[in-house]
Amino acid sequence: MVPNKDDFQSVLSHSRQLVAEQLELTEKVIMDVAKAAPAGIAERLESLFQRKGKRIRSTLLCLIAKSGETEPDSNRVAHACAGIELLHLASLVHDDIIDGTDIRRGQKTAHKEWGTQVAVLIGDYVLSQAMRCVINEESRDVPVVLSDAADKLISGEILELDHSGDMNLSFEMYDRIIDGKTAALLDAAARIGGVLAGFTKEQADLCAQMGSHFGIAFQIVDDLLDYGFGSKDLDKAKFTDLSNGLITLPLLYYFEACNAEERSEMETLVKQASEAGVPEKIIELMNAKEVFKKAKACAQQHLEKALEIAQTLPAGQFTDEIVQMFSAMDSRGN
Ligand code: FPP
Numbered sequence: 001m002v003p004n005k006d007d008f009q010s011v012l013s014h015s016r017q018l019v020a021e022q023l024e025l026t027e028k029v030i031m032d033v034a035k036a037a038p039a040g041i042a043e044r045l046e047s048l049f050q051r052k053g054k055r056i057r058s059t060l061l062c063l064i065a066k067s068g069e070t071e072p073d074s075n076r077v078a079h080a081c082a083g084i085e086l087l088h089l090a091s092l093v094h095d096d097i098i099d100g101t102d103i104r105r106g107q108k109t110a111h112k113e114w115g116t117q118v119a120v121l122i123g124d125y126v127l128s129q130a131m132r133c134v135i136n137e138e139s140r141d142v143p144v145v146l147s148d149a150a151d152k153l154i155s156g157e158i159l160e161l162d163h164s165g166d167m168n169l170s171f172e173m174y175d176r177i178i179d180g181k182t183a184a185l186l187d188a189a190a191r192i193g194g195v196l197a198g199f200t201k202e203q204a205d206l207c208a209q210m211g212s213h214f215g216i217a218f219q220i221v222d223d224l225l226d227y228g229f230g231s232k233d234l235d236k237a238k239f240t241d242l243s244n245g246l247i248t249l250p251l252l253y254y255f256e257a258c259n260a261e262e263r264s265e266m267e268t269l270v271k272q273a274s275e276a277g278v279p280e281k282i283i284e285l286m287n288a289k290e291v292f293k294k295a296k297a298c299a300q301q302h303l304e305k306a307l308e309i310a311q312t313l314p315a316g317q318f319t320d321e322i323v324q325m326f327s328a329m330d331s332r333g334n
């Protein structure tokens with residue numbers, strides 16, 4: 001299959017195919033978690049695990065792990081990937097409760113299906129199992145990196161909540177929030193990939209930086225998709241950020257570019273964002289200041305930094321694939 005280089009989904013599905021065996025093993029590790037769970041949890045986990053995401057984090061981990069000189073141990077890679085994907089899933093289950101979102105991965109969110117109390121506990125179970133996946137990993141770095149990533153996700157999410165509705169949010173604080181809630185896990189996936197590839201500490205650090213830049217770009221694009229900018233076949237609801245008081249990069253650019261009167265008008269609209277017709281009005285005003293384009297350019301800068309580092313990885317088909325994945329990311333529509 002030759003991927004359409006301008007279509008992220010097509011490039012990503014090519015990348016997944018390149019590491020398909022490894023991802024299948026990962027799937028088995030994940031499904032075994034469901035099978036081993038007690039009754040009452042097992043069925044819910046099976047249902048949750050069937051709603052597969054894009055597997056971006058585990059695909060990146062596999063590509064990096066395979067870009068080294070020696071073939072990595074497939075069992076270690078599968079358990080590390082399962083740890084990363086389960087941590088991601090646990091955070092999404094909890095995030096959907098926090099955001100009050102009804103749809104995820106094209107289906108009902110866990111709390112919509114089972115109620116908030118059960119969904120909190122299912123998220124807790126998935127988090128615990130994520131850590132268990134790497135408990136026997138021979139490099140002590142891997143569980144430490146995964147646990148650190150969980151801490152950063154939680155800190156990022158708390159920072160975001162602390163700044164909910166903060167119309168004076170700074171660019172610096174926005175960076176800290178997305179660094180925690182999104183970049184940290186891609187940073188961790190890339191670092192673990194580097195460890196399993198047998199890279200030196202310096203090379204693994206570079207992998208982590210690469211994952212972090214990719215993660216920041218990924219979240220900026222995600223924030224743009226929430227406004228409907230560039231969205232195509234979106235498998236989750238739009239305009240949830242504004243309705244939840246989340247101030248993201250496009251709005252920060254708007255506040256930077258507008259005058260006092262425009263700011264006051266926008267602040268009023270943002271407070272009414274859950275009312276019908278208001279998001280469209282907000283988007284119209286923001287479009288006039290070209291803030292979506294500015295945010296996209298910012299995402300592209302981070303992708304360029306990620307690409308610069310990717311070029312330093314050992315040459316070969318897996319590194320080429322990482323380059324393709326990064327190059328196409330800003331075109332993703334869901
Ligand atoms: C999605 O962001 C949210 C995250 C990527 C992180 C959520 C983190 C937590 C809830 C804390 C960590 C929890 C555990 C169990 C470790 P978003 O709401 O902007 O994106 P979305 O549109 O996909 O919901």
Ligand code: MG
Nearest residue numbers: 095096099101
């Ligand atoms: Mg959310």
